[in-house]
Amino acid sequence: xxxxxxxxxxxxxxxxxxxxxxxxxxxxxxxxxxxxxxxxxxxxxxxxxxxxxxxxxxxxxxxxxxxxxxxxxxxxxxxxxxxxxxxxxxxxxxxxxxxxxxxxxxxxxxxxxxxxxxxxxxxxxxxxxxxxxxxxxxxxxxxxxxxxxxxxxxxxxxxxxxxxxxxxxxxxxxxxxxxxxxxxxxx
Numbered sequence: 070x071x072x073x074x075x076x077x078x079x080x081x082x083x084x085x086x087x088x089x090x091x092x093x094x095x096x097x098x099x100x101x102x103x104x105x106x107x108x109x110x111x112x113x114x115x116x117x118x119x120x121x122x123x124x125x126x127x128x129x130x131x132x133x134x135x136x137x138x139x140x141x142x143x144x145x146x147x148x149x150x151x152x153x154x155x156x157x158x159x160x161x162x163x164x165x166x167x168x169x170x171x172x173x174x175x176x177x178x179x180x181x182x183x184x185x186x187x188x189x190x191x192x193x194x195x196x197x198x199x200x201x202x203x204x205x206x207x208x209x210x211x212x213x214x215x216x217x218x219x220x221x222x223x224x225x226x227x228x229x230x231x232x233x234x235x236x237x238x239x240x241x242x243x244x245x246x247x248x249x250x251x252x253x254x255x256x
Contacts, residue, residue: 084178084228091227091235093250100223100239100246111174123171126161147217151198154214162187168218178228185220
């Protein structure tokens with residue numbers, strides 16, 4: 070049974086044959102510009118929910134917990150997402166606001182991990198977001214909260230058919246963003 074599953078998994082199709090190229094010598098100094106370029110390309114491709122990502126928070130024991138959300142906006146404060154403040158993820162963000170976002174765009178073989186600190190935004194912004202939800206019934210929801218993840222680290226990975234993926238990391242330093250190739254194998 071295990072051998073059959075192993076064979077089945079190995080036979081699954083990989084990435085599309087025509088993948089974009091990530092040239093680390095030709096990237097912007099600001100990782101948000103590259104992220105927006107990749108997000109815009111995913112949106113333009115017609116991919117379903119290109120704004121979906123896995124949000125990873127830490128539980129009380131320090132173990133990572135993930136769930137899928139969608140981006141609400143991007144501005145100078147960071148990348149916005151929303152949830153109930155009383156939800157598990159809301160409680161985890163209150164206890165420890167370090168978090169990571171993980172984006173995967175299968176059609177282009179691109180993955181982006183963004184790590185930083187999530188800060189709750191104003192009640193007014195949160196209520197405006199609540200009012201735009203499909204389930205909004207006219208009643209306010211004071212438990213609804215919009216957060217902005219202020220990035221301190223980005224990792225961009227461009228898949229290659231030969232599995233020699235290109236991984237580029239940005240770290241925010243006191244004097245700005247520093248970037249370079251990730252030296253370790255992908256994984």
